Amino acid sequence: MKNPIRSVTVYCSSSTKLDPVYYAAGAALGRAIALEKWDLVYGGNHVGLMATLADAARAAGGRVIGITPQLFIDQGVGDSRCDELVVTQNMRDRKATLERRGDAFVALPGGLGTFEEIFDIVVHRQLGYHNKPIVLLNIDGYYDCLIQMINNGVEKRFIRIEPERLFLTAPTVEAAIAFLRSPNPSGQSSAENPVTSSATE
Secondary structure (H helix, E strand, O other), X not given: OOOOOOEEEXXXXXXXXXXXXXXXXXXXXXXXXXHOOOEEEEOOEOOHHHXXXXXXXXXXXXXXXXXXXXXXXXOOOEOOOOOEEXXXXXXXXXXXXXXXXXXXXXXXXXXXXXXXXXXHHHHHHHHOOOOOOEEEEOHHHOXXXXXXXXXXXXXXXXXOOOHHHOOEEEOOHHHHHHXXXXXXXXXXXXXXXXXXXXXXO
C-alpha cells in the first residue's frame, strides 16, 4: 500500500526561551519531513521553535507552507520565506486551514496554543471528521503529564475511547517519522501504538 502522506502539519511553540533539546528536535523534524519529500505545513510565523522548524525544512530542500492570521502579519512575525503563506482572518480559520492542508499531524512540545490545537485535532478524529494520523512528539517527557491526565479520564469514564486509538506518542523524531512512513499510519491500534508505554521509552 502506498503511503498516503504528502504534507505534514506541525504544531509547536513560538517561544525563544526554551531548552536547547527542543530546538534540536524541531530542527530534526523539519529536516526529516523535507527528506521524506513531504510538504511542511505550520503556523507561519518566523519566531522561536516555529522558525527553527521551518528553516531546517528549507535548508534540507523542503517545501514550507505557512498558515497565520492577519494579527501576526500585523505584528511583523509572519514568515515571508514560505513557499506559500496563507493569511487567515483569525485563529479559528487558521486552525481549520492547518487541519485541511495536512495529511498527518505532529505536535512538538508547545504552550497553551499547541494544547488547544492538539485537543481540537484529536477530538475531530474521535468524532470521525478525519482519520489522519496524529503524533505527540514527547521530547524529554514533555507530554507525560498530559498523557497521564488523559488516561485518568479514561479510567474515570469521562473519556470513552482509548487514547492509543486516537494518537501515537513518540519519544523521538525518528520514531515519529518511522510511524508516518508506514503503509497505513491512519490505522492506529493499541498493538501498534502503545501510548502509555511509549511515553517512557
